[in-house]
Amino acid sequence: MKTKYSKPLGDISLESEEWIANEDRILAQQSEHLASCEPSGIRTECLLCGLSLNDAPRFSHRSISYLSCPQCTHIQAEEILSDAASCFDGVYPALEIDLWQSRCNRIYTPKLQWILNELDSSWMPSGKCLREHWFEIGTGAGYFLGALKAAGAVHCRGIDADPHLVARANSFLGKDTVACTGNFGHAIEGSQANIFVSFFVLEHLSDPLPLIKSLRSKPAGTIFAFSVPTYGLSAILESAFGCHAARNLDNILHRQLYTDASIERLLRSIDYEPLAQWVFGQDALDFKRAILKPLLSTYDRKMFSYVEARLNDIMELLQGAVDISHLADARHVLAVKR
Numbered sequence: 117m118k119t120k121y122s123k124p125l126g127d128i129s130l131e132s133e134e135w136i137a138n139e140d141r142i143l144a145q146q147s148e149h150l151a152s153c154e155p156s157g158i159r160t161e162c163l164l165c166g167l168s169l170n171d172a173p174r175f176s177h178r179s180i181s182y183l184s185c186p187q188c189t190h191i192q193a194e195e196i197l198s199d200a201a202s203c204f205d206g207v208y209p210a211l212e213i214d215l216w217q218s219r220c221n222r223i224y225t226p227k228l229q230w231i232l233n234e235l236d237s238s239w240m241p242s243g244k245c246l247r248e249h250w251f252e253i254g255t256g257a258g259y260f261l262g263a264l265k266a267a268g269a270v271h272c273r274g275i276d277a278d279p280h281l282v283a284r285a286n287s288f289l290g291k292d293t294v295a296c297t298g299n300f301g302h303a304i305e306g307s308q309a310n311i312f313v314s315f316f317v318l319e320h321l322s323d324p325l326p327l328i329k330s331l332r333s334k335p336a337g338t339i340f341a342f343s344v345p346t347y348g349l350s351a352i353l354e355s356a357f358g359c360h361a362a363r364n365l366d367n368i369l370h371r372q373l374y375t376d377a378s379i380e381r382l383l384r385s386i387d388y389e390p391l392a393q394w395v396f397g398q399d400a401l402d403f404k405r406a407i408l409k410p411l412l413s414t415y416d417r418k419m420f421s422y423v424e425a426r427l428n429d430i431m432e433l434l435q436g437a438v439d440i441s442h443l444a445d446a447r448h449v450l451a452v453k454r
């Protein structure tokens with residue numbers, strides 16, 4: 117499998133600044149929501165590989181107990197929350213058209229270009245790829261489909277479980293581009309698409325089995341491109357610094373994280389061969405945020421600005437080292453059905 121490392125952190129500078137501005141509010145919201153959650157059970161089998169979690173290595177993360185599957189290393193909360201408890205409004209704010217477009221261009225066009233470039237060298241030319249039938253699992257507000265349409269693709273469809281996000285996506289993309297359903301397995305089975313994509317969605321599924329079965333049922337040559345958050349520096353910082361709002365493993369929306377081994381396990385389960393991966397994250401920005409927050413109250417303004425500027429100088433180098441060491445907070449994977 118071909119591996120590409122790193123992506124400029126500047127691409128997400130708007131989102132990063134917004135996160136810093138809202139940090140205290142997000143942290144309070146996370147604590148409040150978690151306090152009101154009632155667990156519905158204890159996990160004894162790995163949600164991904166189904167094997168026993170007896171003797172699994174464990175750690176406490178912001179007072180929640182997590183296990184690392186002894187077989188596939190998938191990281192998962194020991195307590196199971198009901199799906200209703202996992203709803204968390206307010207994390208994804210509504211965007212105006214120009215901000216929506218900016219997000220499509222800065223964040224999702226590079227993902228599409230990576231997919232097209234990798235497929236171009238191994239599967240089919242970009243021009244032909246854009247004429248294929250694409251299906252996005254978990255479209256959110258429709259950013260990737262927006263980037264896909266802007267690149268010239270015609271056959272673009274998607275699904276999402278959140279009716280508000282579906283309405284927003286369709287308002288930008290055109291009526292009926294995205295259907296509202298939480299039954300992803302059924303929707304994938306019914307789709308005639310030959311390119312499936314899914315960005316930061318699989319980690320929300322407390323039972324990924326229906327999705328695994330439906331992707332496994334697809335004909336040989338079907339493409340699946342996806343991204344998942346991974347256990348790396350960002351998650352470790354969130355375990356260590358409770359005063360900083362969690363972006364990676366927030367105990368509510370994200371109660372599981374992939375690892376390189378659990379991604380391999382997923383690919384074996386769906387019977388897809390990995391063609392390429394892109395390893396990059398925003399761990400360095402989380403590192404800066406975690407370090408600066410306590411200093412706000414102990415350093416004067418000039419000294420704080422000096423430290424902030426020095427940290428800014430090392431952001432790209434630091435993230436590059438994190439990425440190449442596979443400690444980045446995410447993986448993008450491109451795979452083909454065997």
Ligand SMILES: [Zn+2]
Binds near residue numbers: 167
């Ligand atoms: Zn497992």
